[in-house]
Amino acid sequence: MNIKKVVVAGGGVLGSQIALQSSYCGFDVTIWLRSEGSIERAQPKLERFKNIYVQTLEAFKTDKSQYCRGLAKSPDISEEEIDELIENAKNGYESLTLTTSYEEAAEDADLVIEAIAEDPEQKIAFYQELAKYLPEKTIIVTNSSTLLPSMFAEYTGRPEKYLALHFANTIWANNTAEVMGHPGTNQKYYDEIVQFAEDINMVPLQLKKEQPGYILNSMLVPFLSAAEALYAMDVADPETIDKTWMLATGAPNGPFRILDVVGLVTAYNIVIMNPEVNNPDSIHAKIAAKLKEKIDKGETGINAGKGFYEY
Amino acid sequence: MNIKKVVVAGGGVLGSQIALQSSYCGFDVTIWLRSEGSIERAQPKLERFKNIYVQTLEAFKTDKSQYCRGLAKSPDISEEEIDELIENAKNGYESLTLTTSYEEAAEDADLVIEAIAEDPEQKIAFYQELAKYLPEKTIIVTNSSTLLPSMFAEYTGRPEKYLALHFANTIWANNTAEVMGHPGTNQKYYDEIVQFAEDINMVPLQLKKEQPGYILNSMLVPFLSAAEALYAMDVADPETIDKTWMLATGAPNGPFRILDVVGLVTAYNIVIMNPEVNNPDSIHAKIAAKLKEKIDKGETGINAGKGFYEY
Incomplete structure (x- = not known):
């Protein structure tokens, strides 16, 4: 055709x-x-x-x-x-x-x-x-x-x-x-x-098969969630987490820089889709709370001029 | 001191x-x-x-x-x-x-x-x-x-x-x-x-707290697992998955290139640590089977001259 x-x-x-x-x-x-x-x-x-x-x-x-x-x-x-x-x-x-x-x-x-x-x-x-x-x-x-x-x-x-x-x-x-x-x-x-x-x-x-999230989001979502968990559990700060990823893999951006581009509202909406978020002790609830805190301050990412970084 | x-x-x-x-x-x-x-x-x-x-x-x-x-x-x-x-x-x-x-x-x-x-x-x-x-x-x-x-x-x-x-x-x-x-x-x-x-x-x-896998592996393991799952479920081939990640994030390497550096034996050992691997219908069992197939052929990664890619 x-x-x-x-x-x-x-x-x-x-x-x-x-x-x-x-x-x-x-x-x-x-x-x-x-x-x-x-x-x-x-x-x-x-x-x-x-x-x-x-x-x-x-x-x-x-x-x-x-x-x-x-x-x-x-x-x-x-x-x-x-x-x-x-x-x-x-x-x-x-x-x-x-x-x-x-x-x-x-x-x-x-x-x-x-x-x-x-x-x-x-x-x-x-x-x-x-x-x-x-x-x-x-x-x-x-x-x-x-x-x-x-x-x-x-x-x-x-x-x-x-x-x-x-x-x-x-x-x-x-x-x-x-x-x-x-x-x-x-x-x-x-x-x-x-x-x-x-x-x-x-x-x-x-793609050879139907896959929710296609190829990219099937990898990006668990990757960003893992980074968000480190941050929500206070294991390390976003700058350190980004630096670790960039130095170890040679990538131009770490997960928190990517989250600023994706937007924190989108990241928040993905986290709250998980039923575990209703358990306040779950990591999902902790991630949601930390993201909400920033969203409430208007720090929603690159389009707002501030997210995890300032633009 | x-x-x-x-x-x-x-x-x-x-x-x-x-x-x-x-x-x-x-x-x-x-x-x-x-x-x-x-x-x-x-x-x-x-x-x-x-x-x-x-x-x-x-x-x-x-x-x-x-x-x-x-x-x-x-x-x-x-x-x-x-x-x-x-x-x-x-x-x-x-x-x-x-x-x-x-x-x-x-x-x-x-x-x-x-x-x-x-x-x-x-x-x-x-x-x-x-x-x-x-x-x-x-x-x-x-x-x-x-x-x-x-x-x-x-x-x-x-x-x-x-x-x-x-x-x-x-x-x-x-x-x-x-x-x-x-x-x-x-x-x-x-x-x-x-x-x-x-x-x-x-x-x-x-790191401000004790964390299994430190910062890097806490992100790398779920990221690589997500890529392995796409491959094991036959959603896409390793080259396409790598290309997707590289084009979307600007990273110099995709997950299968990284897996070749990490080594497929290490990747296999990480997958089989998951108890789910004993259920043959689980994604972990499918990933383990696909990795084992390559390991048995000697395609264990960059050090062997061949993994997902040839070197």
Whole structure:
């Protein structure tokens, strides 16, 4: 199959980035949004990301450290080629179609990338309504971070053409895309999505099985929890824990620097999902209490200017 | 207190490195060994490590990437200063005293660094015998990776002067030293050990409480276990898992590259310590089976030339 028309459902942080990245790479992109209000909120995000693409490419002309693999597969490109890419960013942005109509979005769609809220009811309602208008050929992928494709496959009307394609924030720089099917996904469509990920300058990371948390969060969550436990038990301070990890593994960041990027509210929400948190003597309860203390002070991470570190 | 005479008990890989590093940095070092056979086995190790110090320093003269913080606290040193350090390595090696006598080792010792086998009975017997000869002033530290100082404090005859100082392999390059007391350790001696660690070019990493696995292994073990689980459940292959971690966190190595360095036998021994391993349906049993398969083929890691990767 030849993917041409891509529909991105949802204009949040990730949805906007996925839409712009796909149109930057030459796809015909329509963004489906729930309401006129969602369209108004999506527009400034799209413009902001377009400006980041243009500015990053301009800066790359004189500073090779500005290279982002999502913007160009190789750093060895001429100034003329960079100018072409800047045109791609501008034209990609201009060519985006925003609509609230299922019918308009679905018409002749080759691929739908669902990036709406992490709410199973909303996702099911979206898939069921969309199924009424979609042609048979359309592949649907979900960008869900926390929910599994097998939870939704039957509602799409095409379980064999449904799987997950999971992006990371700042898609132009962190250009990984985890590709994960459910037991009913047909390998043919899985392979097409791997190809599509490459076509939009992503590094496809292939999962052979459905796995909550995909690959990255399956490792990141226990790693960060172990670091949080050392801190909550007062074994060592965050700076010492980070220094230990960085010196021993050569990593550029330790767990508390990563937690500042992830955000302490997200870290807190992950901890309180554990039923053990209700036992006040549990390590989970102690971690939750320590994180809550910082959140209550507004020290929620890098976006707040302060988390475990100051920014 | 002013530490002058340092006794290293044990001439294994770590014991040899700790002894040489301490004499390289100007301490008067005696190595206590169990038998004449142990002395014969320790000597070539000491010579080999001395040669590595000399060769690394020579190479550093023309190639700044050879810098190791264990050999010089700053990379900004002149060729004359490097020549002095080479002399320190040679003189440090020559000045080492090797003995099987508790009495000779204990005489006027300021610090004993215990780096004998990870066997509680052997450690207890060593501490009890040593206590008969040691002056009151002597501080004792253990380099144990897996046992806690509180298990042995009472056998040393000086619990307040007993704590852990935990080194990493290739001490001249990986120069972290985790400092950890037990509840009865006196802060004064803890602080002296922090100073001693700095004096032998280590980066002291201070633990405020006793913690099995110290800081590093408390994070590394759950992190590696999570990666092993993805592999054992056939969610993704080791290369994909490593690539995911490296791309997402900027780390130079992923978990399977780290496992090749740690060694698959060590990883296997950690997994089988979990009682869950006896349930064949458990993830621990599946990890153990996958590791055993590779160990049986001789693919035990970087030292064998092959583990998850080829070397």
